[in-house]
Structure formats: structure tokens, C-alpha cells
Amino acid sequence: xxxKIFRGFAVAAVVSVGAAGSAAAAECxxxxxxxxxxxxxxxTIGKIMHDIGVVDQPIQVxxxxxGGGGLAFSHVVTKRDDDPELIVAASSATATRLAQNAYGGLxxxxxxxxxxxxxxxxxxxxxxxxxxxxxNDLLDAVVADPASVTFAGGSAVGGFDHLKVLMALNRAGLxxxxxxxxxxxxxxxDAITQxxxxxxxxxxxxxxxxxxxxxxxxxxxxxxxxxxxVPGFEDIPTAREQGIDVVxxxxxxxxxxxxxxxxxxxxxxxxxxxxADSDAWAEAMAARGLAPFNKVGDDFQNxxxxxxxxxxxxxxxxxxxx
Amino acid sequence: MAIxxxxxxxxxxxATQALxxxxxxxxxxxxxxRISSILLNIPGDEPALMTTLDxxxxxxxxxxxxxxxxxxxxxxVGALLxxxxxxxxxxxxxxxxxxxGPPEYFALYLLAFCTLGGVSAKNQAKAAIASMIGLGIAxxxxxxxxxxxxxxxxxxxxxxxIDFLVAIVGLFAVTEIFVFIESHGKESAIGVKLGKIKxxxxxxxHSFFAMLRxxxxxxVAGVLPGAGASLGSFLAYMSEKSIARDKDTFGTGNPxxxxxxxxxxxxxxxxxxxxxxxxxxxxxxxxxxxxxxxxTLNITPGPLLFDERPEVVWGLIxxxxxxxxxxxxMNVPLVRLFVKILSVPAxxxxxxxxxxxxxxIYSLSGSSFDLLLMTAFGLLGYFMRxxxxxxxxxxxxxxxxxxxxxxxxxAMVISxxxxxxxxxxxxxxxxxxAAVAGFxxxxxxxxxxxxxxxxxx
Numbered sequence: 199x200x201x202k203i204f205r206g207f208a209v210a211a212v213v214s215v216g217a218a219g220s221a222a223a224a225e226c227x228x229x230x231x232x233x234x235x236x237x238x239x240x241x242t243i244g245k246i247m248h249d250i251g252v253v254d255q256p257i258q259v260x261x262x263x264x265g266g267g268g269l270a271f272s273h274v275v276t277k278r279d280d281d282p283e284l285i286v287a288a289s290s291a292t293a294t295r296l297a298q299n300a301y302g303g304l305x306x307x308x309x310x311x312x313x314x315x316x317x318x319x320x321x322x323x324x325x326x327x328x329x330x331x332x333x334n335d336l337l338d339a340v341v342a343d344p345a346s347v348t349f350a351g352g353s354a355v356g357g358f359d360h361l362k363v364l365m366a367l368n369r370a371g372l373x374x375x376x377x378x379x380x381x382x383x384x385x386x387x388d389a390i391t392q393x394x395x396x397x398x399x400x401x402x403x404x405x406x407x408x409x410x411x412x413x414x415x416x417x418x419x420x421x422x423x424x425x426x427x428v429p430g431f432e433d434i435p436t437a438r439e440q441g442i443d444v445v446x447x448x449x450x451x452x453x454x455x456x457x458x459x460x461x462x463x464x465x466x467x468x469x470x471x472x473x474a475d476s477d478a479w480a481e482a483m484a485a486r487g488l489a490p491f492n493k494v495g496d497d498f499q500n501x502x503x504x505x506x507x508x509x510x511x512x513x514x515x516x517x518x519x520x
Numbered sequence: 521m522a523i524x525x526x527x528x529x530x531x532x533x534x535a536t537q538a539l540x541x542x543x544x545x546x547x548x549x550x551x552x553x554r555i556s557s558i559l560l561n562i563p564g565d566e567p568a569l570m571t572t573l574d575x576x577x578x579x580x581x582x583x584x585x586x587x588x589x590x591x592x593x594x595x596x597v598g599a600l601l602x603x604x605x606x607x608x609x610x611x612x613x614x615x616x617x618x619x620x621g622p623p624e625y626f627a628l629y630l631l632a633f634c635t636l637g638g639v640s641a642k643n644q645a646k647a648a649i650a651s652m653i654g655l656g657i658a659x660x661x662x663x664x665x666x667x668x669x670x671x672x673x674x675x676x677x678x679x680x681x682i683d684f685l686v687a688i689v690g691l692f693a694v695t696e697i698f699v700f701i702e703s704h705g706k707e708s709a710i711g712v713k714l715g716k717i718k719x720x721x722x723x724x725x726h727s728f729f730a731m732l733r734x735x736x737x738x739x740v741a742g743v744l745p746g747a748g749a750s751l752g753s754f755l756a757y758m759s760e761k762s763i764a765r766d767k768d769t770f771g772t773g774n775p776x777x778x779x780x781x782x783x784x785x786x787x788x789x790x791x792x793x794x795x796x797x798x799x800x801x802x803x804x805x806x807x808x809x810x811x812x813x814x815x816t817l818n819i820t821p822g823p824l825l826f827d828e829r830p831e832v833v834w835g836l837i838x839x840x841x842x843x844x845x846x847x848x849x850m851n852v853p854l855v856r857l858f859v860k861i862l863s864v865p866a867x868x869x870x871x872x873x874x875x876x877x878x879x880x881i882y883s884l885s886g887s888s889f890d891l892l893l894m895t896a897f898g899l900l901g902y903f904m905r906x907x908x909x910x911x912x913x914x915x916x917x918x919x920x921x922x923x924x925x926x927x928x929x930x931a932m933v934i935s936x937x938x939x940x941x942x943x944x945x946x947x948x949x950x951x952x953x954a955a956v957a958g959f960x961x962x963x964x965x966x967x968x969x970x971x972x973x974x975x976x977x
Binding site: 234237261262263264265266268272298300302303355356357380383388390392395397410414416485486 | 622663800824825
């Protein structure tokens with residue numbers, strides 16, 4: 199308790215100092231606790247925006263965890279709808295949850311998606327001693343007998359890791375995707391552990407999650423769901439090369455409130471584009487294992503709309519939504 | 521969650537320094553959680569939960585200082601041996617995690633729940649009811665295996681489930697406040713007697729083997745990702761109780777009931793670093809923060825970390841060893857200072873606790889909803905206190921219930937609903953036998969074997 203006391207005071211002090219010192223500064227909401235992907239997006243992009251001078255004052259990061267990003271989303275829609283000094287971190291998880299109506303009835307068109315400037319491409323991996331040598335080997339085995347393979351992934355059933363597998367199987371000719379066996383465990387590393395241990399046959403996740411195990415030679419990555427081979431991982435074939443046309447990655451991006459003016463929207467999208475073009479961002483991406491991905495402004499909004507539509511349809515098929 | 525404070529300072533440091541800072545705080549927090557458990561009957565963090573069971577009764581008997589010194593020594597033994605274990609065996613131990621799939625985890629959690637009946641010395645049915653309530657609360661939130669929200673009534677605040685810290689602070693601290701108000705301070709548990717401060721060599725010697733046994737149990741629980749420090753301290757306490765000859769004194773201030781969970785939780789904290797470093801799998805919320813720090817420092821945890829970044833790993837281990845000695849040296853003499861809290865009059869102490877409870881919980885999520893929830897837990901705890909139902913099983917139900925359910929359902933997905941899969945490995949069979957033979961069977965046999973029951977004192 200005494201430690202929490204301390205923490206309570208420390209947080210209160212930091213918050214009050216922060217609020218007093220930066221009345222005019224813009225704010226970036228990370229809809230999760232410190233340490234995760236959304237937190238990284240806010241802190242890194244916010245810092246680079248200030249360093250390269252596209253914003254006057256450092257961007258203040260607020261962590262607002264809850265409801266898988268839903269609390270922050272509802273906060274923006276209901277309380278901050280016309281705040282021009284607000285950006286919010288988003289990723290494919292945001293789009294997935296919006297498509298599945300997991301934000302308590304709120305929809306993707308209640309905010310404006312600003313852009314995404316990096317992506318953690320999706321992968322499918324098996325244990326090093328697995329009989330499945332290529333993506334087609336694995337997918338054909340599932341099509342022939344869906345009960346023979348269990349996939350493990352870091353997201354819950356219906357989450358993005360699950361959907362990636364279903365998209366690939368759909369392209370491979372599986373008609374009833376509900377027969378696919380998938381278990382949601384606590385994160386990508388846990389999914390790999392289960393797969394190496396032989397409890398599950400394949401792992402679905404993001405490329406950054408498999409790096410350590412790949413180098414140790416304990417797993418074989420069958421495919422990466424990217425447009426082309428990922429820099430630094432040239433040995434891993436894309437799914438497209440193997441005839442499975444799926445591009446799915448966990449993009450790192452931002453949205454802004456719906457009610458801001460077009461000028462403000464332009465201001466933020468220019469700022470984001472400037473970050474994307476900076477050397478500092480290239481370094482940050484390399485350190486984090488992110489691949490280039492650059493969609494800013496209306497281009498990105500259209501992309502999100504298309505993704506949401508596909509996920510919605512797929513979720514209906516597997517029964518995650520009615 | 522004290523670990524979040526230095527996170528802010530760590531960004532300017534190089535990798536090893538930042539990691540050393542964070543893990544030292546991590547160990548320090550594991551030591552510190554026990555203090556309020558013993559003095560105020562309010563656990564400082566979730567692994568310190570079990571320490572309230574015997575630590576607080578000891579304090580009430582005027583042996584607060586003894587309990588603090590003893591638990592400090594137990595923490596030291598647990599943490600030191602776990603650090604040595606980490607040092608010598610981490611790469612090998614990482615393989616243990618591979619052996620644990622859904623059926624093995626399910627059996628492990630089941631073992632923990634089978635021991636729950638023993639938490640309450642007087643009435644096992646009440647302990648069972650309490651753990652059911654905890655299990656029920658654990659069901660709230662997004663269901664991992666279907667992606668559907670359960671019992672959330674469409675409220676986004678309930679989507680992530682109920683944070684066990686909200687439950688702990690509510691059930692312990694807020695309940696204490698209600699009891700205090702009702703009795704105008706007379707019946708309050710706060711305000712224990714203060715005895716003379718000396719090193720309780722006899723207790724330390726007497727519970728030394730308990731510490732060693734608990735260290736082994738805690739360390740193994742820590743190495744398994746998903747089990748963690750709470751399970752470590754819990755299993756250490758319960759197994760110590762089940763082999764003790766003086767079972768009846770557990771829960772009434774038995775020194776071994778203080779030493780066992782403290783050695784167990786500190787050993788588990790050291791053990792939890794094994795899967796974090798070698799697999800990148802965090803076993804708890806705290807190791808998850810450490811893991812995030814590693815990633816921001818561009819250190820990729822994995823099977824090769826010990827070979828690729830030896831300076832980071834060995835720097836970390838050296839720091840842990842030093843931190844341990846420093847913590848022991850700090851903790852034992854500081855007992856004098858800690859027990860001073862008991863001389864603060866209740867009319868001052870309780871409002872302080874109230875304020876800190878609210879500020880602490882609000883700082884976790886920044887949500888006023890959690891404050892209401894915490895108050896509701898306080899009310900629940902008040903009524904349970906009146907009905908003499910123990911609250912510890914509720915917390916354990918919340919902590920472990922979701923994991924147990926997930927393990928079972930994952931096992932059922934993998935095996936297409938074949939229940940024999942639950943007994944498909946040596947490890948799971950062993951855990952089932954331990955659960956049934958060690959804890960369930962005695963519950964029924966005891967009534968047959970025992971002499972006519974004595975009236976409860």
C-alpha cells in the first residue's frame with residue numbers, strides 16, 4: 199500500500215505540473231497503459247513532431263486504458279469532438295474492434311482517421327521440427343482436415359491474429375471458416391511458446407514478436423503478410439509469392455476528432471507526413487521491427503473503411519457478431 | 521505497480537542502467553508489499569495477500585516487529601536463492617515453459633483452488649462460497665475464447681474485467697473503514713499493540729526450512745508464465761500449512777505462516793524473470809512493464825539473449841544480488857520506523873488510508889468508475905466480515921479464475937472437446953493427484969478419522 203501511496207502522489211504531482219506547464223500544448227491519447235504499441239505510437243510520433251519543429255510545444259501523452267481502446271474512443275467522440283489539439287493512437291486492433299461493434303455502439307465514421315506510417319507485418323510460424331515446410335503445406339493440411347491444426351495467437355477469438363489466419367484460409371479454398379481451431383493466449387511470445395512446446399501446431403502474430411525465436415532457430419516463419427519481403431527478413435517469403443493474396447499487418451497510426459476543421463486536419467496530416475519522412479522515424483521503426491507503410495489523409499481513411507468492411511463480413515461468418 | 525515510477529526516469533539511461541534500476545525497484549516492491557499486510561491487514565500488493573493471514577494476527581499479539589523482521593529475512597532467502605537459480609539455470613528452465621500447455625496449466629490452477637478450502641480454519645463451506653464469488657467476478661469482461669463481452673451490461677468500463685487491485689483495496693482497506701465507522705473506532709482492527717523490537721532468532725531458525733521449501737515452490741511457480749508471484753506465495757503458504765503438525769495455529773499468527781508466503785513470493789518474482797528474459801513472456805503485470813522497457817531499449821528477449829547481450833543479462837543479475845543485500849540491510853533496521861505507523865492514532869490513520877486508497881486507485885486508470893467499484897467492494901467486504909466469510913478466496917478467485925477458465929477452454933478447443941486430454945501428460949496427472957490426494961480427499965476423510973470435534977475456541 200505504501201508504494202501505491204507513493205505512486206498516487208507521484209502521479210498527482212506529475213499530472214498537475216504537466217497540466218499547468220503546457221496549457222496550450224497538443225495532447226496525444228494512448229488508449230492503453232504505458233509500454234504497449236499505442237503508447238509507443240504517441241510517445242515516438244509526439245517526440246519527433248516536436249524535434250523536427252512541426253509543433254511548437256512538446257506533445258503531452260495521456261494514457262487512457264480501458265475497453266481495448268473503447269474508453270478513449272468514447273471520450274473523444276462524446277467529450278472532445280471538436281478539439282483541434284488532440285490526436286489519438288490507433289492500430290489494426292482499433293479497426294477490428296470498431297468493425298465488431300466492440301466499442302459500445304460507436305462506429306468508425308465518428309472520428310477521422312489521420313494516417314499510419316509504419317506496420318508490423320503479420321506472420322504465420324511453426325516450430326522448427328514441424329512437418330509443414332511452406333504456407334501452402336500448412337493451409338492445405340487445414341483445408342483437408344481442419345481438426346488437425348490448432349493455431350495460437352496473441353489476440354482473443356475474432357481478434358486480428360485470428361482473422362489473418364482466416365483470410366489466408368479463405369483464399370486457400372476453405373469454405374467453412376468456423377471449423378478452424380484457434381486459441382487466444384496472452385501475447386505473441388506465449389503463442390510461440392505453446393507452438394514450440396507442441397501444444398499447438400502453428401502461431402499467428404506479428405513479425406516483431408517472432409524475432410528472438412527466429413534467430414535462435416526454434417521456429418520457421420512460413421510467410422509474412424506484406425506487399426513485399428520485409429527489409430532485414432529477406433529470407434521470409436510473402437504470402438503473395440506463395441499464391442495467397444493476403445496483406446495484413448498491425449499498422450501504427452492516429453485518428454483525430456470528427457468535428458475539427460479541414461485546415462486542422464490538414465495541419466495534422468502534414469505533421470504526420472513530416473514524421474514519416476524523417477530520419478528519426480526510420481531509426482525508431484528499425485529499432486521496433488516495423489516495416490514501411492505510408493498512408494496519410496484521405497487515402498488512409500479509405501483504407502480503414504475497406505478494412506473495417508472486410509473484417510465486419512468475416513466476423514459475421516465466424517459468428518463473432520450477429 | 522510501483523515499477524511505473526522509475527519508468528519515467530529510465531529513458532535517459534543506457535540499457536543496462538535502465539534495466540538495473542527497474543528490476544531493483546521490482547525486487548524492492550516485492551519486499552515492501554508485506555509491511556502494510558502485517559501492520560494494517562491491508563496487502564501492499566497482490567502477492568502479499570497471504571501474508572495478512574498470519575502476519576496481522578502476529579502484529580495484534582504485539583509481535584509486529586518480529587513478523588516484519590522474520591518476513592524480511594524470508595524475503596531475502598527467497599529472493600537470493602531465486603536469483604542464484606536464475607543465474608545458474610535460466611536457459612534450461614526456459615524449456616520448462618514449453619512443457620506447460622493448456623491441460624497442465626488447468627491442473628495447476630485447479631490445485632490452487634483445491635487448497636482454497638483450507639484458507640479458512642473454521643468453515644470450509646464459507647471459503648468455498650467466497651471463492652465462488654471471486655470466480656464469478658473473474659467472468660466479467662471480454663471472453664478470450666469467443667471475443668464476446670460477458671456481464672458487462674454494455675458498459676465499456678467492465679470490458680477489460682475487474683482489476684484485482686480495485687478488489688483488494690476495496691475488500692481490505694475500505695471494509696476496514698466501514699467497520700471503524702460503525703464501531704466508533706472500538707472494534708477496528710487498526711491499532712495493534714507494539715512490542716519490544718529485537719531479532720526473533722528463534723522464529724527464524726524455526727521457520728528456516730519452511731523458507732527453503734517455499735522458495736522452491738515459489739520459484740517454480742514464477743518460472744511458469746501465467747502463474748506468477750501470487751500463485752507462488754499462495755501455494756507456498758498452503759503447502760506449508762498442509763505439512764505442518766500445528767495446522768490449527770495457521771491463521772492465528774504462526775511465524776511459519778509469515779515466512780512461507782514471503783519466501784514464496786520473492787522467489788516467484790525472481791523466477792518470473794526467467795520466462796521474461798528467455799522467452800519474452802511476461803508472467804505478471806510488473807514483468808510486462810519490464811518487457812516493454814527491454815523492447816524500447818532495443819533488447820529482444822528470447823532464447824539467445826544470454827549469448828547475444830551477456831553484458832545486459834549479467835549486469836542485471838549482479839544488480840539483483842546487490843539489491844537483495846541492500847534490501848535486507850535496509851529492511852531490518854527500518855522495522856523500527858515501520859512500526860511507528862502503529863502509534864499513529866486511528867482517527868488520523870484511517871482518514872489517511874481512505875485518501876490514499878482513493879488516490880491510488882484513481883491513478884491506476886483515471887476513472888471514477890473504479891472508485892465506485894472499489895466502494896462497492898468495500899461494502900461487500902463489510903457484509904462478509906459480518907458473516908465471518910473470509911475475503912482472501914475472493915481475491916484469489918479474481919486473480920486465477922480467468923486463467924483457469926481460459927486454460928480449460930483452450931484445452932477443449934485443441935482436443936475437440938475430449939476431456940481425456942486433461943490427463944494426457946505426466947505433469948498434469950501429477951498435479952491432479954496432488955490436488956485430489958493432498959487437499960480434497962483429506963477434507964472428507966478428516967470427518968471420518970477425527971476424534972469427536974472439540975468446541976471451537
